[in-house]
Amino acid sequence: MDTTTSPVMTGSSAAPSMLRRNGETIGFVVMVAALIVAPFFTYPLFLMQAMCFALFACAFNLLIGYGGLLSFGHALYFGWASYLAAHAAKLWGFTPELAILTGTATAAFFGLLAGSLAIRRQGIYFAMITLALAQMMYFVALRMRFTGGEDGIQAVPRGRLFGVIDLNNEMTMYVVVFVIFIAGFLLIYRIIHSPFGEVLKAIRENEPRAVSLGYKTDRYKLIAFMLSATLAGVAGSTKAITMQIASLTDVNWPMSGEVVLMTLVGGLGTIFGPVVGAFVILFMQFKLSVVGEWVLVIQGLIFVTCVLLFRRGIVGEIAALFKR
Numbered sequence: 001m002d003t004t005t006s007p008v009m010t011g012s013s014a015a016p017s018m019l020r021r022n023g024e025t026i027g028f029v030v031m032v033a034a035l036i037v038a039p040f041f042t043y044p045l046f047l048m049q050a051m052c053f054a055l056f057a058c059a060f061n062l063l064i065g066y067g068g069l070l071s072f073g074h075a076l077y078f079g080w081a082s083y084l085a086a087h088a089a090k091l092w093g094f095t096p097e098l099a100i101l102t103g104t105a106t107a108a109f110f111g112l113l114a115g116s117l118a119i120r121r122q123g124i125y126f127a128m129i130t131l132a133l134a135q136m137m138y139f140v141a142l143r144m145r146f147t148g149g150e151d152g153i154q155a156v157p158r159g160r161l162f163g164v165i166d167l168n169n170e171m172t173m174y175v176v177v178f179v180i181f182i183a184g185f186l187l188i189y190r191i192i193h194s195p196f197g198e199v200l201k202a203i204r205e206n207e208p209r210a211v212s213l214g215y216k217t218d219r220y221k222l223i224a225f226m227l228s229a230t231l232a233g234v235a236g237s238t239k240a241i242t243m244q245i246a247s248l249t250d251v252n253w254p255m256s257g258e259v260v261l262m263t264l265v266g267g268l269g270t271i272f273g274p275v276v277g278a279f280v281i282l283f284m285q286f287k288l289s290v291v292g293e294w295v296l297v298i299q300g301l302i303f304v305t306c307v308l309l310f311r312r313g314i315v316g317e318i319a320a321l322f323k324r
Contacts, residue, residue, distance in 0.1 A: 055180070
């Protein structure tokens, strides 16, 4: 009986997987095509900022959506990478690629330190440790001289990529940010669909079961934390070079809350959800800038609505609709 039922079970389980992969391929093609034509219809600077935050949200989603680890302090890696990249480009005279690498290495270092402490606890205690560490580093950034305090680091030079390509040209800068975003997105996609990603999902669903199977779950969680922090650092560094500024806003706790909002609105645990969420939130901020701080109230209402009515987020609801 086993030999007759096994092929049927394999085929039935393979069909949804094949449909999912085809859907992800189509979604990726649509996303790339949209980003290629978008600068001809809207502000390239807005699109570059949105891609930086989309990569930030994707990095956060790797941790919470696939590892089940809720961090309330991801602004630490985004913001400090932004500071170090800006400082390296402006005061040390680094080329853009070296400045971005400097910021990324900074985020990876902080990710290793914070992750080593945070993974010792679970649930709300894990989240509170990440928040406490982030707020501690926020006050360090506020007091340290090289960060510029409340003024931040302004007029960051974009410079020349590899000493040759002038990034002061808006479209050239757009292409560079586009390549960085797509590379980061594909890396996250590869991580999710690798054996490492499958173990992460197993830990998210049932950590004691994963431990009983012989997996060193703390090691996997630490690697996932470092990967997420590093990719958040790539986003923060790129944003500092692109927008030519690094400020306290990047490292303050509302930034950590904003990336949570982007991920939930787009769709937690979906590959395209954080991208959609980042563009939706930034577009809303851009269009509602005339109402000032009331935009935070509107964001809160959207967050509550999504949690109550659209728990799977925009992409999650669309995917569920197609499945039905």
